[in-house]
Amino acid sequence: xxxxxxxxxxxxxxxxxxxxxxECEKCETLGLKxxxxxxxVYLHEFDGxxxxxxxxxxxxxxxxTAAGKGxxxxxxxxxxxxxxxxxxxxxxxxENAVVILEEHExxxxxVDGLMRCEDAGTIAYxxxxxxxxx
Numbered sequence: 044x045x046x047x048x049x050x051x052x053x054x055x056x057x058x059x060x061x062x063x064x065x066e067c068e069k070c071e072t073l074g075l076k077x078x079x080x081x082x083x084v085y086l087h088e089f090d091g092x093x094x095x096x097x098x099x100x101x102x103x104x105x106x107x108t109a110a111g112k113g114x115x116x117x118x119x120x121x122x123x124x125x126x127x128x129x130x131x132x133x134x135x136x137x138e139n140a141v142v143i144l145e146e147h148e149x150x151x152x153x154v155d156g157l158m159r160c161e162d163a164g165t166i167a168y169x170x171x172x173x174x175x176x177x
Contacts, residue, residue, distance in 0.1 A: 074120030
């Protein structure tokens with residue numbers, strides 16, 4: 044499971060924003076190797092009038108996820124996020140594509156009233172995602 048919160052400057056079209064969300068879903072499925080049912084992407088637009096010139100062209104992704112994704116998967120996520128920005132908004136439109144990835148240990152995550160650390164199937168699935176062990 045991962046929850047993505049994308050931050051972009053206001054002013055993009057609905058089509059660009061929808062494309063950005065679709066592309067960010069790929070960051071989860073292809074980068075973090077999560078099944079599509081674990082995709083959760085939210086979008087927040089900030090007012091660029093209150094930013095410096097670099098921030099006005101920055102795109103930021105906060106990713107909250109369970110532990111154990113591995114450095115290879117995280118690297119893929121970061122690369123795919125830059126590609127998502129270029130696909131959605133055009134190459135050169137994003138001066139900085141910033142990813143902040145926060146992993147939480149399984150005892151700190153619950154879904155549907157069950158702590159992840161108590162769900163053996165989920166733990167096995169999460170452990171299978173870590174490509175660095177291969």
